[in-house]
């Protein structure tokens with residue numbers, strides 16, 4: 027079990043680096059697709075999908091977007 031902890035830490039670090047990369051890409055494209063608010067680096071997942079797949083919810087207008095900054099409409103696909 028002693029190998030478990032470092033693997034989890036690497037996983038968290040990799041997820042954080044991916045998140046940072048996505049964030050800079052989304053902001054380079056203008057941030058929020060509706061109000062162009064830059065997305066924060068630290069995201070608070072508002073759904074299980076966001077926690078797993080990434081993405082942000084705009085702090086200004088509440089638009090939900092995926093990790094590439096595309097607006098997610100309120101449907102389950």
Ligand SMILES: [Zn+2]
Nearest residue numbers: 058061084087
């Ligand atoms: Zn917005």
